[in-house]
Amino acid sequence: MVFLEKILCIYFCKCVTSNNIDAPDQKSNASITDDEIVAECFLFFAAGYDTSATTLSYAAYELARQPDIQEKIRQEIKKVLEKYNNKMTYDGLGELVYAEKVIYETLRKYPLVPTISRVCTKAYKVPGSDLTIDKGTVVKISAMGLHMDAEYYRNPEVFNPDRFDGDGDIKKPDFTFLPFGEGPRICIALIVLQRTQNFQFIKT
Numbered sequence: 620m621v622f623l624e625k626i627l628c629i630y631f632c633k634c635v636t637s638n639n640i641d642a643p644d645q646k647s648n649a650s651i652t653d654d655e656i657v658a659e660c661f662l663f664f665a666a667g668y669d670t671s672a673t674t675l676s677y678a679a680y681e682l683a684r685q686p687d688i689q690e691k692i693r694q695e696i697k698k699v700l701e702k703y704n705n706k707m708t709y710d711g712l713g714e715l716v717y718a719e720k721v722i723y724e725t726l727r728k729y730p731l732v733p734t735i736s737r738v739c740t741k742a743y744k745v746p747g748s749d750l751t752i753d754k755g756t757v758v759k760i761s762a763m764g765l766h767m768d769a770e771y772y773r774n775p776e777v778f779n780p781d782r783f784d785g786d787g788d789i790k791k792p793d794f795t796f797l798p799f800g801e802g803p804r805i806c807i808a809l810i811v812l813q814r815t816q817n818f819q820f821i822k823t
């Protein structure tokens with residue numbers, strides 16, 4: 620809602636809201652047109668709908684193939700529902716630790732955006748090689764390639780949510796798990812998504 624609030628503020632009062640109490644909202648010349656609002660809404664729909672729905676389809680596919688994992692997730696949901704009088708609360712969703720690992724493992728094995736694209740903003744010499752990436756070159760980073768690399772994920776073809784345990788078998792340096800991209804353009808829905816996807820499990 621913070622995002623929507625910022626857009627409406629820019630539209631109606633040409634100010635930018637801040638979440639920082641030390642930096643009160645300021646009037647600015649910020650403006651947004653009707654077309655830009657429509658474009659933002661379309662982006663939310665395009666980026667948010669199919670990605671979430673298809674991830675859940677892959678999760679359901681893996682659960683159908685592995686009844687033991689399905690049962691484990693079911694027991695976890697039952698336990699948390701019992702704790703919260705059969706109502707799923709925000710806190711309850713946060714307690715679905717195993718369900719979250721199932722979502723992570725689904726995103727690892729089936730990253731909906733298999734390659735992340737960036738444009739090189741200045742010439743970059745790749746360390747340890749004589750390769751220089753020129754400014755303006757489009758660089759494609761293979762999330763799928765990283766996720767299926769046995770150097771980072773043992774037996775990468777096996778669907779194993781436990782690899783996301785603290786003590787799991789994952790050997791994960793930074794930037795080897797990229798279902799949501801990375802850096803300043805990382806998917807804006809990252810945090811909301813983990814809990815909403817857990818919620819979908821409960822409903823199904």
Ligand code: HEM
Pocket residue numbers: 662663666667668670671674730731732735736797798799800801802803804805806807808812
């Ligand atoms: C399983 C679900 C999702 C996956 C796997 C996913 C994945 C991604 C990826 C890989 C990117 C590109 C990040 C980068 O270039 O570094 C992205 C960007 C984006 N996503 Fe998601 N996404 C999901 C759900 C959503 C949802 C639910 C929304 C909105 C409600 C959303 C909104 C966006 C937006 C607006 C961007 C563009 C951010 C920018 O360019 O600054 N995504 N997403």
